Amino acid sequence: MKNLFIEYPKCSTCKKAKKWLDENNIKYEDRNIIEDTPNEEELKKWIEASELDIKKFFNTSGLKYKEMNLKEKLPNMSDEEKVKLLASDGMLIKRPLLINEKQILVGFKINEWEKSLK
Numbered sequence: 001m002k003n004l005f006i007e008y009p010k011c012s013t014c015k016k017a018k019k020w021l022d023e024n025n026i027k028y029e030d031r032n033i034i035e036d037t038p039n040e041e042e043l044k045k046w047i048e049a050s051e052l053d054i055k056k057f058f059n060t061s062g063l064k065y066k067e068m069n070l071k072e073k074l075p076n077m078s079d080e081e082k083v084k085l086l087a088s089d090g091m092l093i094k095r096p097l098l099i100n101e102k103q104i105l106v107g108f109k110i111n112e113w114e115k116s117l118k
Helices: 012-023 040-050 063-067 070-076 079-088 110-117
Strands: 004-007 029-032 097-099 104-106
Touching (some): 040 079, 040 104, 063 070, 104 110
């Protein structure tokens, strides 16, 4: 099973997740969310497959999210507009993301990752 690990290398949560993957011998392909930002097509596919609300894909604690006042703007946007916005800037996307044929994990919650990946 191939895992795609999407991260921002300077993110402390991403570093913790990567360390956990390595310690548990879980193989993955690494992808920098800034250098190779997920496109609209990928995001639509992952959001649908995850069965999560699109809001869960936004990095709500990020500076860009706050600077753009997205807490106020998102409720008035269509899902298509939200996907376009996410695809426009990797810093708006919650990270890390771990994607494989079976699941999409958004953010690093160790209990969730242990249950899903072991």
